[in-house]
Amino acid sequence: MREISVQESEGCSNLNEEAIEYFVSFVQMLGLPKSIGQIYGLLFVATRPLSMGDVVTSLGISKGSASQGLSLLKTLGAVKACGLPGERQERYEADFNVSRIVNHFVENRLQPRLENGEQRISRMVQLAEMNAEGSEVDSSDVLMRIRALQKWQNRGRSLVPWIMKWLKR
Amino acid sequence: MREISVQESEGCSNLNEEAIEYFVSFVQMLGLPKSIGQIYGLLFVATRPLSMGDVVTSLGISKGSASQGLSLLKTLGAVKACGLPGERQERYEADFNVSRIVNHFVENRLQPRLENGEQRISRMVQLAEMNAEGSEVDSSDVLMRIRALQKWQNRGRSLVPWIMKWLKR
Protein backbone atom coordinates (compact mmCIF):
# COMPACT_ATOMS: atom_id res chain seq x y z
CA MET A 1 0.00 0.00 0.00
CA ARG A 2 1.54 3.30 -1.06
CA GLU A 3 2.23 6.03 1.44
CA ILE A 4 -0.34 8.79 1.12
CA SER A 5 1.13 12.08 2.28
CA VAL A 6 -1.21 14.56 3.90
CA GLN A 7 -0.20 17.09 1.30
CA GLU A 8 -1.32 15.47 -1.89
CA SER A 9 0.26 17.99 -4.33
CA GLU A 10 2.17 21.29 -4.33
CA GLY A 11 -0.84 23.42 -5.28
CA CYS A 12 -2.52 22.19 -2.15
CA SER A 13 0.09 23.71 0.09
CA ASN A 14 -1.00 27.29 -0.53
CA LEU A 15 -4.61 26.34 -0.11
CA ASN A 16 -3.81 24.65 3.17
CA GLU A 17 -2.04 27.74 4.39
CA GLU A 18 -4.86 30.06 3.35
CA ALA A 19 -7.46 27.86 4.99
CA ILE A 20 -5.44 27.58 8.17
CA GLU A 21 -4.92 31.34 8.36
CA TYR A 22 -8.59 31.95 7.67
CA PHE A 23 -9.78 29.74 10.47
CA VAL A 24 -7.08 30.89 12.85
CA SER A 25 -8.31 34.46 12.55
CA PHE A 26 -11.89 33.24 12.78
CA VAL A 27 -11.42 31.33 16.03
CA GLN A 28 -9.39 34.16 17.49
CA MET A 29 -12.38 36.40 16.85
CA LEU A 30 -14.30 34.02 19.11
CA GLY A 31 -11.53 34.06 21.71
CA LEU A 32 -10.37 30.52 21.08
CA PRO A 33 -6.72 29.49 20.86
CA LYS A 34 -4.91 29.60 17.57
CA SER A 35 -4.25 25.87 17.47
CA ILE A 36 -7.98 25.24 17.27
CA GLY A 37 -8.14 27.25 14.07
CA GLN A 38 -5.09 25.54 12.64
CA ILE A 39 -6.52 22.10 13.22
CA TYR A 40 -9.93 22.98 11.87
CA GLY A 41 -8.44 24.69 8.81
CA LEU A 42 -6.31 21.67 8.04
CA LEU A 43 -9.27 19.32 8.33
CA PHE A 44 -11.49 21.66 6.33
CA VAL A 45 -9.41 21.32 3.17
CA ALA A 46 -8.30 17.73 3.74
CA THR A 47 -9.33 15.27 1.07
CA ARG A 48 -9.67 12.44 3.56
CA PRO A 49 -10.10 11.97 7.31
CA LEU A 50 -6.84 12.64 9.14
CA SER A 51 -5.37 10.95 12.17
CA MET A 52 -4.01 12.82 15.13
CA GLY A 53 -0.54 11.92 13.93
CA ASP A 54 -1.28 13.60 10.59
CA VAL A 55 -2.36 16.74 12.42
CA VAL A 56 0.78 16.76 14.55
CA THR A 57 3.14 16.37 11.60
CA SER A 58 1.29 18.68 9.21
CA LEU A 59 1.00 21.55 11.63
CA GLY A 60 4.17 20.91 13.59
CA ILE A 61 2.33 21.16 16.88
CA SER A 62 2.70 18.91 19.89
CA LYS A 63 0.74 15.76 20.54
CA GLY A 64 -0.71 17.46 23.59
CA SER A 65 -2.09 20.40 21.63
CA ALA A 66 -3.47 18.14 18.95
CA SER A 67 -5.21 15.92 21.48
CA GLN A 68 -6.68 18.82 23.42
CA GLY A 69 -7.56 20.75 20.31
CA LEU A 70 -9.34 17.84 18.69
CA SER A 71 -11.29 17.07 21.81
CA LEU A 72 -12.41 20.70 22.13
CA LEU A 73 -13.41 20.72 18.47
CA LYS A 74 -15.40 17.56 19.06
CA THR A 75 -17.27 19.10 21.97
CA LEU A 76 -17.82 22.21 19.84
CA GLY A 77 -19.38 19.95 17.25
CA ALA A 78 -16.92 21.23 14.65
CA VAL A 79 -15.07 17.98 14.10
CA LYS A 80 -16.26 14.43 14.11
CA ALA A 81 -14.31 11.27 14.73
CA CYS A 82 -14.80 8.60 12.11
CA GLY A 83 -12.77 5.51 12.91
CA LEU A 84 -12.33 3.53 9.73
CA PRO A 85 -13.19 -0.11 10.36
CA GLY A 86 -10.06 -2.23 10.45
CA GLU A 87 -7.86 0.80 11.11
CA ARG A 88 -6.20 1.09 14.47
CA GLN A 89 -6.10 4.81 14.95
CA GLU A 90 -8.98 7.23 15.18
CA ARG A 91 -9.53 9.64 12.30
CA TYR A 92 -11.13 13.04 12.19
CA GLU A 93 -12.93 15.16 9.67
CA ALA A 94 -14.33 18.67 9.76
CA ASP A 95 -18.03 19.07 10.25
CA PHE A 96 -19.28 21.47 7.58
CA ASN A 97 -22.65 21.93 9.17
CA VAL A 98 -22.13 25.56 10.06
CA SER A 99 -25.43 26.05 11.78
CA ARG A 100 -24.75 23.13 14.09
CA ILE A 101 -21.38 24.60 14.98
CA VAL A 102 -22.71 28.08 15.61
CA ASN A 103 -25.59 26.59 17.55
CA HIS A 104 -23.16 24.80 19.80
CA PHE A 105 -21.18 27.98 20.28
CA VAL A 106 -24.23 30.03 21.18
CA GLU A 107 -25.58 27.47 23.62
CA ASN A 108 -22.28 26.81 25.37
CA ARG A 109 -20.50 30.14 25.30
CA LEU A 110 -22.99 32.92 24.65
CA GLN A 111 -26.14 31.88 26.49
CA PRO A 112 -24.47 31.16 29.83
CA ARG A 113 -22.83 34.57 29.80
CA LEU A 114 -26.07 36.29 28.94
CA GLU A 115 -27.86 34.50 31.75
CA ASN A 116 -25.10 35.42 34.17
CA GLY A 117 -25.38 39.02 33.04
CA GLU A 118 -29.10 38.97 33.67
CA GLN A 119 -28.59 37.89 37.26
CA ARG A 120 -25.99 40.59 37.81
CA ILE A 121 -28.34 43.24 36.49
CA SER A 122 -31.17 42.05 38.71
CA ARG A 123 -28.92 42.50 41.70
CA MET A 124 -27.93 45.95 40.44
CA VAL A 125 -31.56 46.95 40.13
CA GLN A 126 -32.23 45.84 43.70
CA LEU A 127 -29.28 47.80 45.05
CA ALA A 128 -30.17 50.88 43.03
CA GLU A 129 -33.78 50.70 44.24
CA MET A 130 -32.58 50.62 47.83
CA ASN A 131 -30.44 53.68 47.19
CA ALA A 132 -33.29 55.48 45.45
CA GLU A 133 -35.55 54.94 48.49
CA GLY A 134 -33.21 57.30 50.29
CA SER A 135 -34.52 59.57 47.57
CA GLU A 136 -31.49 61.47 46.40
CA VAL A 137 -32.30 62.59 42.88
CA ASP A 138 -28.94 61.31 41.63
CA SER A 139 -29.66 57.78 42.78
CA SER A 140 -32.93 57.54 40.94
CA ASP A 141 -31.10 58.73 37.85
CA VAL A 142 -28.71 55.82 38.24
CA LEU A 143 -31.64 53.49 38.71
CA MET A 144 -33.07 54.64 35.40
CA ARG A 145 -29.79 53.92 33.65
CA ILE A 146 -29.67 50.43 35.07
CA ARG A 147 -33.24 49.77 34.04
CA ALA A 148 -32.33 50.90 30.53
CA LEU A 149 -29.36 48.54 30.58
CA GLN A 150 -31.68 45.76 31.69
CA LYS A 151 -33.91 46.45 28.72
CA TRP A 152 -30.94 46.16 26.39
CA GLN A 153 -29.80 42.97 28.02
CA ASN A 154 -33.23 41.44 27.51
CA ARG A 155 -33.35 42.69 23.98
CA GLY A 156 -29.99 41.12 23.21
CA ARG A 157 -31.09 37.87 24.76
CA SER A 158 -34.26 37.76 22.74
CA LEU A 159 -32.20 38.21 19.61
CA VAL A 160 -30.40 34.91 20.09
CA PRO A 161 -33.22 32.51 19.24
CA TRP A 162 -34.04 34.68 16.26
CA ILE A 163 -30.50 34.37 14.95
CA MET A 164 -30.59 30.63 15.49
CA LYS A 165 -33.72 30.39 13.41
CA TRP A 166 -32.18 32.53 10.68
CA LEU A 167 -29.14 30.28 10.62
CA LYS A 168 -31.27 27.27 9.84
CA ARG A 169 -32.80 28.82 6.74
CA MET B 1 -16.70 74.04 48.79
CA ARG B 2 -17.11 70.63 50.42
CA GLU B 3 -15.12 67.63 49.25
CA ILE B 4 -17.33 65.31 47.24
CA SER B 5 -16.06 61.76 47.45
CA VAL B 6 -16.54 59.54 44.44
CA GLN B 7 -18.40 57.13 46.63
CA GLU B 8 -21.32 59.15 47.82
CA SER B 9 -22.68 56.62 50.35
CA GLU B 10 -22.07 53.09 51.59
CA GLY B 11 -24.94 51.52 49.66
CA CYS B 12 -23.31 52.74 46.53
CA SER B 13 -20.24 50.62 47.07
CA ASN B 14 -21.95 47.32 46.35
CA LEU B 15 -23.64 48.78 43.34
CA ASN B 16 -20.30 50.04 42.06
CA GLU B 17 -18.81 46.60 42.46
CA GLU B 18 -21.70 44.88 40.70
CA ALA B 19 -21.59 47.33 37.83
CA ILE B 20 -17.85 46.99 37.47
CA GLU B 21 -18.02 43.20 37.46
CA TYR B 22 -20.86 43.26 34.96
CA PHE B 23 -19.01 45.41 32.49
CA VAL B 24 -15.71 43.61 33.04
CA SER B 25 -17.29 40.34 31.97
CA PHE B 26 -19.04 42.12 29.13
CA VAL B 27 -15.90 43.65 27.63
CA GLN B 28 -14.02 40.41 28.11
CA MET B 29 -16.68 38.76 25.97
CA LEU B 30 -15.67 41.22 23.26
CA GLY B 31 -11.99 40.51 23.82
CA LEU B 32 -11.18 43.84 25.42
CA PRO B 33 -8.99 44.26 28.50
CA LYS B 34 -10.51 44.13 31.94
CA SER B 35 -9.58 47.70 32.81
CA ILE B 36 -11.86 48.95 30.06
CA GLY B 37 -14.80 47.28 31.73
CA GLN B 38 -13.80 48.57 35.15
CA ILE B 39 -13.62 52.15 33.95
CA TYR B 40 -16.88 51.95 32.03
CA GLY B 41 -18.66 50.28 34.94
CA LEU B 42 -17.49 52.98 37.34
CA LEU B 43 -18.64 55.74 35.01
CA PHE B 44 -21.92 53.97 34.34
CA VAL B 45 -23.10 54.22 37.94
CA ALA B 46 -21.40 57.53 38.72
CA THR B 47 -23.72 60.34 39.75
CA ARG B 48 -21.50 62.99 38.15
CA PRO B 49 -18.72 63.18 35.55
CA LEU B 50 -15.44 61.83 36.92
CA SER B 51 -11.90 63.00 36.35
CA MET B 52 -9.08 60.69 35.46
CA GLY B 53 -7.80 61.11 38.99
CA ASP B 54 -11.14 59.86 40.32
CA VAL B 55 -10.87 56.80 38.13
CA VAL B 56 -7.33 56.09 39.27
CA THR B 57 -8.18 56.33 42.97
CA SER B 58 -11.55 54.59 42.82
CA LEU B 59 -10.31 51.60 40.87
CA GLY B 60 -6.77 51.54 42.20
CA ILE B 61 -5.32 51.30 38.72
CA SER B 62 -2.36 53.18 37.33
CA LYS B 63 -2.49 56.53 35.62
CA GLY B 64 -1.25 54.83 32.47
CA SER B 65 -4.09 52.34 32.40
CA ALA B 66 -6.65 55.01 33.12
CA SER B 67 -5.33 57.26 30.37
CA GLN B 68 -5.19 54.50 27.77
CA GLY B 69 -8.48 53.02 28.87
CA LEU B 70 -10.32 56.31 28.69
CA SER B 71 -8.90 57.13 25.29
CA LEU B 72 -9.95 53.72 23.95
CA LEU B 73 -13.41 54.18 25.41
CA LYS B 74 -13.60 57.56 23.74
CA THR B 75 -12.70 56.12 20.36
CA LEU B 76 -15.23 53.34 20.99
CA GLY B 77 -17.80 56.04 21.55
CA ALA B 78 -18.59 54.60 24.97
CA VAL B 79 -17.37 57.53 27.01
CA LYS B 80 -17.48 61.20 26.33
CA ALA B 81 -15.30 63.93 27.74
CA CYS B 82 -17.20 66.86 29.17
CA GLY B 83 -14.85 69.50 30.51
CA LEU B 84 -16.76 71.62 32.97
CA PRO B 85 -16.19 75.28 32.23
CA GLY B 86 -13.94 76.86 34.83
CA GLU B 87 -12.59 73.45 35.86
CA ARG B 88 -9.00 72.64 35.06
CA GLN B 89 -9.17 68.93 34.53
CA GLU B 90 -11.09 67.00 31.94
CA ARG B 91 -14.05 64.97 33.10
CA TYR B 92 -15.68 61.90 31.67
CA GLU B 93 -19.09 60.32 31.63
CA ALA B 94 -20.45 57.10 30.20
CA ASP B 95 -22.36 57.28 26.99
CA PHE B 96 -25.57 55.30 27.44
CA ASN B 97 -26.43 55.29 23.80
CA VAL B 98 -26.02 51.56 23.35
CA SER B 99 -26.72 51.49 19.66
CA ARG B 100 -24.01 54.05 19.01
CA ILE B 101 -21.54 51.98 21.00
CA VAL B 102 -22.42 48.74 19.29
CA ASN B 103 -22.39 50.52 15.96
CA HIS B 104 -18.88 51.69 16.62
CA PHE B 105 -17.83 48.21 17.64
CA VAL B 106 -19.28 46.63 14.52
CA GLU B 107 -17.75 49.17 12.17
CA ASN B 108 -14.31 49.14 13.73
CA ARG B 109 -13.84 45.59 14.92
CA LEU B 110 -16.28 43.31 13.17
CA GLN B 111 -16.56 44.69 9.63
CA PRO B 112 -12.80 44.87 8.96
CA ARG B 113 -12.40 41.25 9.99
CA LEU B 114 -15.30 40.16 7.85
CA GLU B 115 -13.87 41.97 4.85
CA ASN B 116 -10.48 40.45 5.46
CA GLY B 117 -12.12 37.02 5.66
CA GLU B 118 -13.86 37.61 2.36
CA GLN B 119 -10.55 38.33 0.62
CA ARG B 120 -9.01 35.22 2.10
CA ILE B 121 -11.88 33.09 0.87
CA SER B 122 -11.64 34.56 -2.62
CA ARG B 123 -8.02 33.51 -2.73
CA MET B 124 -8.98 30.06 -1.48
CA VAL B 125 -11.56 29.70 -4.21
CA GLN B 126 -8.99 30.63 -6.85
CA LEU B 127 -6.48 28.12 -5.52
CA ALA B 128 -9.09 25.40 -5.23
CA GLU B 129 -10.27 26.08 -8.80
CA MET B 130 -6.73 25.68 -10.07
CA ASN B 131 -6.44 22.36 -8.26
CA ALA B 132 -9.79 21.21 -9.54
CA GLU B 133 -8.68 21.88 -13.15
CA GLY B 134 -6.24 19.04 -12.63
CA SER B 135 -9.52 17.22 -12.17
CA GLU B 136 -8.93 14.96 -9.21
CA VAL B 137 -12.34 14.27 -7.79
CA ASP B 138 -11.13 15.06 -4.28
CA SER B 139 -10.10 18.57 -5.27
CA SER B 140 -13.47 19.46 -6.69
CA ASP B 141 -14.98 18.23 -3.45
CA VAL B 142 -12.76 20.66 -1.56
CA LEU B 143 -13.79 23.41 -3.96
CA MET B 144 -17.41 22.77 -3.13
CA ARG B 145 -16.71 23.05 0.56
CA ILE B 146 -14.96 26.36 0.09
CA ARG B 147 -17.80 27.70 -2.02
CA ALA B 148 -20.18 26.69 0.75
CA LEU B 149 -17.98 28.50 3.25
CA GLN B 150 -18.06 31.55 1.00
CA LYS B 151 -21.82 31.46 0.99
CA TRP B 152 -21.83 31.43 4.78
CA GLN B 153 -19.35 34.25 4.94
CA ASN B 154 -21.57 36.37 2.69
CA ARG B 155 -24.60 35.41 4.66
CA GLY B 156 -22.94 36.48 7.89
CA ARG B 157 -21.87 39.74 6.34
CA SER B 158 -25.33 40.51 5.10
CA LEU B 159 -26.63 39.97 8.60
CA VAL B 160 -24.63 42.89 10.00
CA PRO B 161 -26.60 45.79 8.48
CA TRP B 162 -29.77 44.02 9.50
CA ILE B 163 -28.63 43.84 13.11
CA MET B 164 -27.67 47.50 13.00
CA LYS B 165 -31.14 48.40 11.84
CA TRP B 166 -32.69 46.28 14.56
CA LEU B 167 -30.56 48.01 17.17
CA LYS B 168 -31.95 51.38 16.20
CA ARG B 169 -35.51 50.40 16.87
Added chain:
DNA sequence: TACTTTGTTCATTTTAATTTGAACAAAGTA
Protein backbone atom coordinates in the same frame (compact mmCIF):
# COMPACT_ATOMS: atom_id res chain seq x y z
C1' DT C 1 11.14 81.58 35.81
C1' DA C 2 10.20 77.86 38.86
C1' DC C 3 6.64 75.00 40.49
C1' DT C 4 2.33 72.35 40.35
C1' DT C 5 -1.25 69.85 38.26
C1' DT C 6 -2.93 67.01 34.59
C1' DG C 7 -2.30 63.93 31.15
C1' DT C 8 0.35 60.90 27.52
C1' DT C 9 3.72 57.56 25.98
C1' DC C 10 6.28 53.67 26.07
C1' DA C 11 9.89 50.37 27.98
C1' DT C 12 9.62 47.17 31.66
C1' DT C 13 7.13 44.13 34.71
C1' DT C 14 3.36 41.39 35.73
C1' DT C 15 -0.26 38.36 34.75
C1' DA C 16 -2.83 35.18 32.12
C1' DA C 17 -3.28 31.90 28.42
C1' DT C 18 -1.41 28.56 25.40
C1' DT C 19 1.81 25.15 24.14
C1' DT C 20 4.93 21.77 25.14
C1' DG C 21 6.78 17.41 26.53
C1' DA C 22 7.23 13.87 29.85
C1' DA C 23 4.70 10.52 32.44
C1' DC C 24 1.18 7.62 32.12
C1' DA C 25 -2.71 4.52 30.43
C1' DA C 26 -5.00 1.51 27.16
C1' DA C 27 -5.01 -1.69 23.64
C1' DG C 28 -2.92 -4.27 20.14
C1' DT C 29 1.02 -7.51 18.66
C1' DA C 30 5.18 -10.56 18.60
Added chain:
DNA sequence: TACTTTGTTCAAATTAAAATGAACAAAGTA
Protein backbone atom coordinates in the same frame (compact mmCIF):
# COMPACT_ATOMS: atom_id res chain seq x y z
C1' DT D 1 5.21 -11.00 29.09
C1' DA D 2 7.62 -7.44 26.80
C1' DC D 3 7.22 -4.18 23.21
C1' DT D 4 4.89 -0.90 20.09
C1' DT D 5 1.47 2.28 18.76
C1' DT D 6 -1.99 5.59 19.93
C1' DG D 7 -3.83 8.75 22.79
C1' DT D 8 -4.59 11.57 27.38
C1' DT D 9 -3.26 14.46 31.22
C1' DC D 10 -1.04 17.86 33.57
C1' DA D 11 3.08 20.41 35.52
C1' DA D 12 6.38 23.39 33.51
C1' DA D 13 7.96 26.45 29.86
C1' DT D 14 6.74 29.58 26.44
C1' DT D 15 4.27 33.27 24.51
C1' DA D 16 1.21 36.96 24.26
C1' DA D 17 -1.44 40.58 26.48
C1' DA D 18 -2.21 44.01 29.88
C1' DA D 19 -0.77 46.94 33.71
C1' DT D 20 2.60 49.60 35.72
C1' DG D 21 5.43 53.48 36.62
C1' DA D 22 8.98 56.58 35.19
C1' DA D 23 10.06 60.04 31.85
C1' DC D 24 8.19 63.47 29.44
C1' DA D 25 5.04 67.27 27.62
C1' DA D 26 1.61 70.88 28.07
C1' DA D 27 -0.66 74.32 30.41
C1' DG D 28 -1.77 76.82 34.37
C1' DT D 29 -0.10 79.58 38.57
C1' DA D 30 2.74 81.95 42.12
